[in-house]
Every structure is written in structure tokens, then in C-alpha cells.
Amino acid sequence: MSERKLRRMSRTELIDVIDTLRQDETPQDTEALRRVDAERKRLTERRRFWRVLRGTVSTLIVVAAIAVLLATLLLIHLQILRPLSLLSQALRTIRSGHSISELPRVRIRELQDVLDVLPDISRHMDELNTRSGQLAQERDQYADLSFRDALTGVYNRRALEETMERI
DSSP states (O other): OOHHHHHHSOHHHHHHHHHHHHHTOOHHHHHHHHHHHHHHHHHHHHHHHHHHHHHHHHHHHHHHHHHHHHHHHHHHIIIIIHHHHHHHHHHHHHHTTOOOOOOOOOSSHHHHHHHHHHHHHHHHHHHHHHHHHHHHHHHHHHHHHHHBOTTTOOBOHHHHHHHHHHO
16 A cells, blocks of 8 residues: 555544454565554644644633733723722812812823813812802801891890790
């Protein structure tokens, strides 16, 4: 049997040829058997090589997919979540009545627009708090004026009635 013909045979055909040659073995068959056996080993090695290669490629694909996923998560964290966290922190600072410091620049235009407006909001909140304090003082002054006589400065009837209600 020629080597070319042996290389075209499948593994099961090779096993059948080996079994046939072993049954009625002659010196010529021994050489043919050796060639068939060598071809079978070559096919087995080749199959093993492809199996290992397939496993290696599969592993590389999985590792690449995980790397892409981690890179995407890092990008989301840096470009979206961190600016949102800064925004949230700045809003809490404004709500507590304090001014905010300079905020860092971000790449997402919409988030940057919101971050650019925060100092203005903070300034307006400070103005509102100042004006609210002034209004509270004026209210207290008007309340005091409503309990005193404008000419003499002595407490009037309204102050007397208010004091009586508290007692």
C-alpha cells in the first residue's frame, strides 16, 4: 500500500487495515503494518495538536473578551460614574449651605454643562440664604414694632394680650 493512499485514509480505515495485516502477517505485511502504524501515530499526533491549538485559541478568546469587558467597565467608571459622583457630592455641599470649590473638567458634554452650572447655583443659594437672613431680621423688627407704641416705645395692648395668652 502506498504512503499516499495511507495519508488519505481516515483513522477507522487505518485501524481496519492494521487488523487485516496482523491476521495474516508476512514479511511484506510487517513493513506495511509498520507504515500504517506510523501513519496512525502521525494522525493521532496531528489530532492532538489541533485539539491543543483549539483549546489555546478558545482560552485566548475568553481572556480577550474579559479584557475588553474590564476596559469597558473602567471607561464607564472614569467617564460617567466618577463625574456623577462629583456632581452628587457638589449638590450635597450646596444643600448643606456651603460653597463649592472648582470642579474638574469631564469629557461628556452634558455632564460638563451640569458641572458648569453648579457654581452659579451655589452663588445663588448663598444670595438666597443671605436675603433670607435679612428678611428674618426685618420680620423680627416688625413683630417688635407691632408690640410697642411708636411714640413712647412702651408695650401696647397687643403685647399685653400676647403675654396673657402665654401665661
